[in-house]
Amino acid sequence: MRLVLSFTTLLLVAVIVYQWKYEEYDFSGTRWHCSETQMGFTSKAYGNYDKIEELTTIYFPTNGSALYYQSGTLTHKNGDIEPFELVVTSKNKIVANRIEQTFTSVDWSEKPLNSPLFIRDKNSAVGYESELNYYIDGKKLYFFSKSGSEEDNYACHKV
């Protein structure tokens, strides 16, 4: 009995340490929807926009890569609405609860021609590296940073 008790205690400690430090999610083959609206822009570049709505579908063909299908609309302050659609690809590395991404390409399916700065900003993602923490709760995926920066807090859900 002492042996069983010792073994179970060791197993418990091992599971806690594994969950805490090493457990990683297998993203391969999963799709996630992330929906976002941005308003109240303060910068000059985005001051012309009233609202930017964006729906991103993240598809992970493997744990090491991802495709971001982004579509949405840019609502100008004068009431004009421009749709946009693009695909961003990334190389990923997943280590425990961290996802390291390097964005490798941006391909436009529909460019918002009256928004050159928006196009430029999206294109500048190529070569950009990001490191975020992720947390999965059932069918919900959350991104966040260790520093707790509000800009990195992002919620998605499984498709």
Place this chain on the structure above:
Amino acid sequence: MKAVQFSNLILECATRTLRNQNGNKVVLRPLPYEVLLVLLQSEEPVTRDELFQRCWEGTVVTDQALTNVISSLRRNLLSLKAKCVEIKTISKVGYFIEVDGIEIERLPDVEAPEDVPRMFVDSELSALPPTHLDVPDSRTANLAKLIPALLSTTLIITLLLISYFKPFSEKPAFIKKGRYEQFALGDTHYFFKDMTSGFVSSDEVQEQLSRTIPPTCGVDIYIRLFPSSYEPDKVALSVWLQQEGGKRNHNFRQFAVEKEQIATYISEALVNREVTCD
């Protein structure tokens, strides 16, 4: 067959097994067993000669043989966590076992090994003086066996719960409900956190929302106010909408906040393709 109980130990004569109340046991070799019994029988120090005579039956051996046997018995008592039992060396005399109480007990018959010493028969053991004992009763012994089993079961259940609920995975702070001020307006649940230095109070926000958002919205609305990362002296707002009991969610960001317009921003946040009021 008989057993000798002393302190928290039981010495089963048939099998030469010395066990404690936790069920830990040591099977004694014939000589240590005999020496222990002789010491237990005597209320006075036993001389080395007497021990040689009774246990070695006069065979010529070195003094070291007895010293080794006493040492091994002391180790056995230590390993069994014997309480108030000590084999004392009486200088120039021999050995004496100091023990709280000794009692003979009749145990269920156990098949005796062939090498049980003849010299300790039941009648002789009966001569040992019965006294008070520290040995726990059978209920205590059963409890001692039950505790590890209960502990093991508890550990296994904990293990399963941990594997399912993953409480040790790092959760993002913004989804922890306990970090928000919570209030409900009808069926709509609000979670409010102001990370600025008192830009707006929860009561003011409630007041605005009660006039704007339908109370039957059925959405969990997480509102966070924080200093703008881009414009000093400006306050930004994040709203995270979570479909109640579902998986769908929506993120909303307002980069410059006017405190009287918070309910308007929430209304704007609710205009999206993923999470809307029912």
